[in-house]
Amino acid sequence: MEDGRARLTPMKYLLVGGAIFAMHFGGSSMIWPMTWGKESGSSVFPAFIGIYLTALFFPLLGYLALARSKGTFYTMACKVSTGFGKAFCSIAMLVLGPLFCIPRMSAAAWDAFLQVSGFSPESFVAPLIFSIIYYLITYWFIARKSDAVDKVSKILFPVLVIAVVAVIGKGIMFPLAVQNPKVYTVNAFAYGFKNGYATAELICALVFATIIIDDLRFKGIAEEHINSNLIKVGIIGITMLTLTHLGHMIVGSYTGGIFEDLRYSALYSAVVLKLWGTVGGAIFNIALLFAALTTAIGLAVATANFFQEITNNRVSYKKSAGITLIISAFVTVLGLSSIVELAAPLLDIVYPAGITMTLFYAFIPNLEYREKVFSSYRVAMVVSFIWGIYEGVLTYLKMFRINTGILEVVYNKVPLTSMGLGWIPITCTAIVISLILHRKKNRGIYNQIWNLKE
CATH class of the missing domain: 1.10.287 (Helix Hairpins)
Structure with missing residues (x-):
């Protein structure tokens, strides 16, 4: 404590950075890297470099850009014009929030549960009950904005670390097969660059940064130290994400010879079952559920923050959070494949401008x-x-x-x-x-x- 203001201890840096890692980890950042590794095989490291640039370095630039702008995602966009800011950010937040990313998280968790458990519900009742429970848990995490990051870092982050270390650690020490040549015709770096770009993690970084700034204020950090602390915890979080991406890709690179037709959640569940047996099924379910939950929490808080900001507090944070989760629950019922098909193009609408915004603010003081x-x-x-x-x-x-x-x-x-x-x-x-x-x-x-x- 100095001049009556709080400072982050090393443990708090780790926990806030862990919250950033957890919010980014999500369903896709957990599952996709293993498939990238499988398809890259012996070319896994050049592919990882391409992945790093677009899926990891870009988000890190997002935290730097927002720190340099000394504002929020919305205020950055409004510097083009107020009308532009409202249109651009509204589309971005609806896609990241209730129309695509949040329901995609719960739908992915449900699909993974069905695959590992073998459960085959004949009606919509079971997925509806799952969805209700999922979003009630999400609301518990986000109901008090001041507690959201602490809950993620102290409850969900440790579970994710244990599950990921169990999978990556054993998978690297005891490879499941040998590395095959890459299955694609383009060079490995280009493959990695394109697939990393498709994660759209940069947009998430721009909205998660606002959550972290609020949390630093709740922790009593002086305004003049907010931006420097944001960059530090951003580096910690993205470094953790980098290690898990690399680890999952290495594990996946040894699976081409035994799981030729499997990809994404099917591949991941098969790998953990092979490594850990029936315990692996539990590890996979817990890890994916928690990963999906952390991202849904981060995006729900960001969406609620945005609509509170854009309405000048006429719509409260709690009301906005509740509406976001209710809409997400209804969209979830469509199922993962329908959600991705119908809503994914909306993310492509905002991503180019999001990258443009980040590059300008990150590289031009x-x-x-x-x-x-x-x-x-x-x-x-x-x-x-x-x-x-x-x-x-x-x-x-x-x-x-x-x-x-x-x-x-x-x-x-x-x-x-x-x-x-x-x-x-x-x-x-x-x-x-x-x-x-x-x-x-x-x-x-x-x-x-x-x-x-x-």
Whole structure:
């Protein structure tokens, strides 16, 4: 304690960093890396480097960007314009919250339970009961915003660590088979880069950072130390996530010869059953349930925070949290495959602008005080968001078998669209044009002033 303000002890740094790890770990970050490892085989390490850049380094930049902006995800977006901020963030939070990511977590946990247990319910009653219990537990964790991070770090985080160490530790010490060659034709780094990009962990980092900032304030950390502490705990959390990704990928790289047709949750459950027998089934269920729960908790708090902020406290945190979980429960009933098919394209709409926002704030100090660069940032945000909408519209047109016509013809002519990265050349072009126009504008003003002096 100094000047009447609290400081984080090493243990508190570890626990808050552990909460960040747990919230990111989720269903996908737990399950996907083992499949990446299996498909990469003997090329697992080059693939991991690609994964690291887009699934781990990007989120770390997200914490840095939000710390440098000295605001929230919403206030960062509103610096483009208030209308833009409301539209962009509302879509992002609805996707991260009740329309996709939260119900995806509970649906994934339910599917994994069915696979390992062999239980085959004949009606909707069993999944409905599971969903109700799941969201009641989630609400208990988030009902008091000041306690949410502590509950995650002290209750869920230790269980996750034990389960993950059990799987990774034994899987590395006693490999299940030999490493096969990679099963894909592209180079391993490109495979890793693309699959890491698809996790969209960066957007989660931008909203989780706000939760951590609130928690640091609840802990009495002085305002001048908030941002530096956010970066430190962000590094701790993402480092833990990096180790688990690498560990799961190494374990998975030895499974290609024995589980050729299995992927994702099916592969993970088969591996833990092979490593630990019936105990492995319990480990898998507990780990996946807790992983899904931690991410749902983080996203529910972030969603409730956002709608409290955007309504200027007219909708309270508790009411927003309750509404978020009720909607999520209804969406969960659709099942995992339907949720992913119907809602996943919405995440692609906001992801390009989220990356653009992060890169500008992370790499350009005092962005808002650099007029020329900040103008380009605003243009880049609008263009990348419009491109995301364009891609989303195309995806839904194809989904409902509606003729895409000229829209798809134009889309296919843009470089990198085959990798889902068409927004990069479009946004970079917009930035260059913006800088050129800004320079010409300033030059014109300069010449006018010079002529007046003469």
